[in-house]
Amino acid sequence: MGKNQKRNLKIVEDYDLYHMHMEKEKEVPENFYVIKEKENHPQSYAGSIDVNCEVPYGKTELQCEIREASSYNYSFSYMTDMLKDRILARLDVGNGTHRNRAPGIPLQLTSVPTPHYHYYREDGYFLAFPLDCVDYSSEDAVKFDFYKGYSYLCNQLKFYGNGAKDLYFDFCPEGVLPFLDDVNDPNENVLFDEID
Amino acid sequence: MKTIFSEITYAFNSLWKSRQRGGSLEIITPFPTSTDMYISVFLTQRGDFWIVSDGGWMHGGMYNCEIPYADKIYDRALSFFMDDYGIKTTPGAEGKGLYYYKGTKNRDLVPNIIFDLANFLSVAVNTSLVEFRDQTESDRFSRHAKNFLKSKLSDDRVTFNAVFSDSVPMARFSAVVRNKKGRGSLINFISGRTQNNIRTGFARSNMNFDLLEDSGIGDLVEHKFVLIDDSVTSIASEKLAPMIQTCKKRGRIPISWEHSRDRIIAELAV
Known part of the structure; x- marks a missing residue:
């Protein structure tokens, strides 16, 4: 089976509090805009909002990273200052298939394509889980845009707004028009030498 | 024992997954990386040719590791694996990134090129994680x-x-x-x-x-x-x-x- 991934022992200690926090409703600002380009990562944009909960788990915030200015290649990370590696849960969308390496997982369930949602199991392993609302055999799985992702996350983390309006998310890159590069086929426009 | 064998092959086979990405098919393979991911390859038909590429993922850091091209020992290992599996490289669209790929005209050999490329990517990614020198x-x-x-x-x-x-x-x-x-x-x-x-x-x-x-x-x-x-x-x-x-x-x-x-x-x- 090889070596398992690392466990988070702080989560093991605090699991009841972590679970209670994750299950509780949380207040966030009504609007979440991703505006700024990341330093050292051209074409990657990031933003964050504060998250408040009546059962706190440290100071919490939701961060979004949009890669290659694509609405289909992004992640939302739910963070706290109480953990060394800061992460409480994460929605990964775009590229890459996660391999869950933790005890007790049947081989066929170790492979979890994107989009997937990570959170901690009681024994401190940060596992990836498929999303119930996605048909992974269809192209829908690679067209799960950040609007769908934010809506999924709001449900999952039980977010509500601090005003009367619905929660709203958008990508407004600073200084440029948000023409999104949403090519899904990595081989498109690539020149391959003819072989054989 | 035959039952357990069929359960084993079922579990292994379940690791193969696919999804359409425009004109290409993404094939998620059972080849793992030590960065807790599974290798994906992208199959495209161009005229008579079948091409399978890594989509620029290895060079682009998609497998959560940076490829240490500047390390002479790693570079020698990479060249060896490229030669051994018959892998070629080409720049990505508009010259961005680097693609590892393999191709064939013979449809019967498409599984072979997928097997070779996925195997190559798995060893190339995993080898990049080895510390060849003591850290100071x-x-x-x-x-x-x-x-x-x-x-x-x-x-x-x-x-x-x-x-x-x-x-x-x-x-x-x-x-x-x-x-x-x-x-x-x-x-x-x-x-x-x-x-x-x-x-x-x-x-x-x-x-x-x-x-x-x-x-x-x-x-x-x-x-x-x-x-x-x-x-x-x-x-x-x-x-x-x-x-x-x-x-x-x-x-x-x-x-x-x-x-x-x-x-x-x-x-x-x-």
Whole structure:
């Protein structure tokens, strides 16, 4: 089976509090805009909002990273200052298939394509889980845009707004028009030498 | 026993997955990486040819690792695997990135090229994780210090191994913490297994601070920290005390990693 991934022992200690926090409703600002380009990562944009909960788990915030200015290649990370590696849960969308390496997982369930949602199991392993609302055999799985992702996350983390309006998310890159590069086929426009 | 064999093959086969991506088919393979991922390859038909590529993922860091092309030992291993599996490379669209690929005209051999490319990617990614050389004490401390600062400061404030201002490109610091209106704080990390390493670290740190101060933009620097790795026993030597004193006299703030590293964060918050 090889070596398992690392466990988070702080989560093991605090699991009841972590679970209670994750299950509780949380207040966030009504609007979440991703505006700024990341330093050292051209074409990657990031933003964050504060998250408040009546059962706190440290100071919490939701961060979004949009890669290659694509609405289909992004992640939302739910963070706290109480953990060394800061992460409480994460929605990964775009590229890459996660391999869950933790005890007790049947081989066929170790492979979890994107989009997937990570959170901690009681024994401190940060596992990836498929999303119930996605048909992974269809192209829908690679067209799960950040609007769908934010809506999924709001449900999952039980977010509500601090005003009367619905929660709203958008990508407004600073200084440029948000023409999104949403090519899904990595081989498109690539020149391959003819072989054989 | 036959039942368990069919259960084994079912589990293995379940790791193969596919999905359409425009004109290509993404094939998620059972070939794993040690970065907790499974290898994907992208199958495309171009006229009579079947092409399978990695989609530029390995070079692009999608497997959560940086490929150490500059490492001669790794480079030799990569060349060996490319030759062994018959893998070619080509630039991505508009010259961006690097694609590893294999192709065939014979439809019957499509599974073969997928097998070869996926196997190649798995070994190439996993080999990139091997540390071919011993990490120095200084590398190890630098990693701990960076992790500490990253955990306490937001990503957009701190940059590592950076210059404070492009106008003084020779003065490079272990960490630059940006404040408002072009001001900032600087941190140099000092570590080493021998006294000589540490002495060199102090000398380099002083030189960088001096270069910046002499450039006329020194007033924009709010704090000049020297973060010293005192988890290494040699640093406690009395012979090094004068160097720490010199730092203090010149307006730099020596910080003990073991005992007072949180002071950096406290000072930056003021």
